[in-house]
Amino acid sequence: MIKNCMIKNWRLSCFNGVLLAFYFVPAWTIIAFHIMVSPVQGLFERPNIAVALFVSDHMHLSGVETVRAAWLLALARLTVAGFFAMFLVLISVPRVRKVSGYVEALSIALGLGSVLSFFSMIMAAKVGETEALRLHATELLMLLGTAIVMLVENPATQTVASSHGFVSPKRVEPTAAPSGQAQQA
Numbered sequence: 001m002i003k004n005c006m007i008k009n010w011r012l013s014c015f016n017g018v019l020l021a022f023y024f025v026p027a028w029t030i031i032a033f034h035i036m037v038s039p040v041q042g043l044f045e046r047p048n049i050a051v052a053l054f055v056s057d058h059m060h061l062s063g064v065e066t067v068r069a070a071w072l073l074a075l076a077r078l079t080v081a082g083f084f085a086m087f088l089v090l091i092s093v094p095r096v097r098k099v100s101g102y103v104e105a106l107s108i109a110l111g112l113g114s115v116l117s118f119f120s121m122i123m124a125a126k127v128g129e130t131e132a133l134r135l136h137a138t139e140l141l142m143l144l145g146t147a148i149v150m151l152v153e154n155p156a157t158q159t160v161a162s163s164h165g166f167v168s169p170k171r172v173e174p175t176a177a178p179s180g181q182a183q184q185a
Contacts, residue, residue: 012153014091016146017106021084023142024113028077035074043070050124050132057127076116083109107150114143 027047035042043052043066055061055069083105090102121136 010097011100013106013146013150014097014102016149017084017087017102018091020142020146021088021109024109024139025081025084025088028081032074032077032081035070035077039067039070039074043073046132047135048073050120050127050129050136053127053129054123076112080109080113080116083112103150106146110143110147110150114140114147117143 031042031045031047034045035048040063042048043055048070051073052070055066059069061069087102087105087109090096090105093101096102117136117140121133121140124130124133124136
């Protein structure tokens with residue numbers, strides 16, 4: 001049915017990962033660049049307000065330390081977006097997709113993104129920011145949903161196919177011994 005289509009070897013985790021990447025790469029990259037341009041103002045924008053209030057209220061950091069915390073948050077968001085972008089590049093290569101070579105990049109992006117969203121959600125609950133709590137809980141559920149799909153689906157199997165059907169593995173024929181060993185035996 002599907003012969004030369006690009007979607008032939010896609011799995012459910014591929015589709016979920018691509019949808020997540022289309023959300024997280026632009027959204028988290030823009031947020032990170034806002035923090036890099038203006039660290040304090042970028043830290044106190046809506047997606048980061050829970051972290052900003054937690055850092056300023058509970059950790060009692062100075063101005064320079066708050067800027068450093070903002071840059072670390074931007075670095076973490078860019079790292080997650082980078083792994084999602086790497087996943088998009090790997091998933092577009094059919095050979096890599098057939099052998100599930102994209103799994104590592106997607107797993108790292110899901111793991112780091114889940115940890116960041118979880119701690120942001122905890123901070124939002126601690127400071128009483130309900131809108132930020134909803135945002136981070138939604139992001140965490142999206143990431144965990146894809147991680148669960150990756151864990152539940154069966155691993156990819158490799159089959160060798162020819163134009164006539166499936167081919168059995170090649171038999172290995174014994175080769176002739178080198179001339180020196182044949183005379184000794």
